[in-house]
Amino acid sequence: MLLIRGTFKVSGGARPDGDTLPFIPDDVAEWKLVPGCRRILPAADGRAPVRLEAVDALETHYGTGEQERHQPLKFAHRAADELLTWLGFTHVQRHDDETVTTVPEQVPGYVLTRGTDVHGRCVALVGRRVPPAYSGYWIDVDEKRLQKTANPHLVASGLAYPTFYTGLPGFLRDALAAAAQAARAATTPEKRGLWADDVTLTGAKITGMSSLTAYNGAVILPKLFRRLKDYLELKPADPSLTCFPAFLAGAADTYRIPQRPKPITGLQHIVEISDGHTVRMTHHAEEIVFEEK
Structure with a gap:
């Protein structure tokens, strides 16, 4: 996967949920290295949405305008807040329109990506703090490296469903599937997360x-x-x-x-x-x- 180092910055009108949030590379030109069916078109400050690979959290906002809808917000918000907390945001304030303000305003991290989706979003494993290799390089991602990202954390917490596509290697799918099965089989509602309902x-x-x-x-x-x-x-x-x-x-x-x-x-x-x-x-x-x- 392609490694890109940068910062996660979700203030300024962003509406992050449990599986999508904005990311700004340290070198914005590295967005051009990401393959896929649609080019990434970053905002003026370099930010673009990152969609977590193999993770699908309950929707906080799906659709547009008057047809925008959400799933039960109890677990939708828990997943979104857990993702931001895991990345290092110490305070998250959510507003009625699903925008958020955070403390700090941004945190360092990295993404490991295979490419974009049909909406032009970077699909990636999401990591925090210092990346395991130089930015702009393709690296092997094994199960150990996977476990250092937010993706298996959300699945293991029972706050998101695994959702797989053929391009993700089978051994990584197996690891995420095992995390989902363990959460579903947990003995307390808190550990089961959304699986309890x-x-x-x-x-x-x-x-x-x-x-x-x-x-x-x-x-x-x-x-x-x-x-x-x-x-x-x-x-x-x-x-x-x-x-x-x-x-x-x-x-x-x-x-x-x-x-x-x-x-x-x-x-x-x-x-x-x-x-x-x-x-x-x-x-x-x-x-x-x-x-x-």
Whole structure:
């Protein structure tokens, strides 16, 4: 992975969540070294969003304008605050619009990246303080190096779901999967984090948008939330999920699961609907490996 040294600075109107935050390289020109389907276009101060590799926290803000929605904020905010605290921010104040102010205003750190996503965000492992090598160089990332980043910390804390793509080496996926399984099997709700309330596999009853967004709403895999939110907005007066499988087929997510040797297209193959309103997935998040786009 490509190592870039710099600072995390989340003030100035930034809206960091549990898996995305701004980063400014010490040498802004190093953004040009990051490969991917979309170029990184930094702001005037050099900052650009970094999306944590293999981590998906509950959404604090998804969508735009009047259609912006969030998942239950109890765990969404816990994940975001845990990420900032782990990086070295000693005080985080969150405002109603999800912007934050922090003390200190910025902290040193680094990213280890394979490239960008379709939104032009740098997808990376996120490290704190002094990096393990020189900035601007490609280095091998083993499990020991992985464990020094925030990504496995959030998964092991039970505050985020693992979400894998094919480009991440299998042995790193295995390490993150083991962390998720350990959190899910923890004996106390505090150690289990969101797994204590997760209903992705047991089933979430959806009677409207509030079923997904209320404080005590359904805690589900964020990718499933995003698909449900977009689906419900197509017909807000009718929350029936009868047509949701067809919607998932149209979204055409491509992925692999252990039982099937070939890629599968459409989440409808691993999502079940019952009574017209209850939705559940048939596989844990760590069993699904999405194809890179």
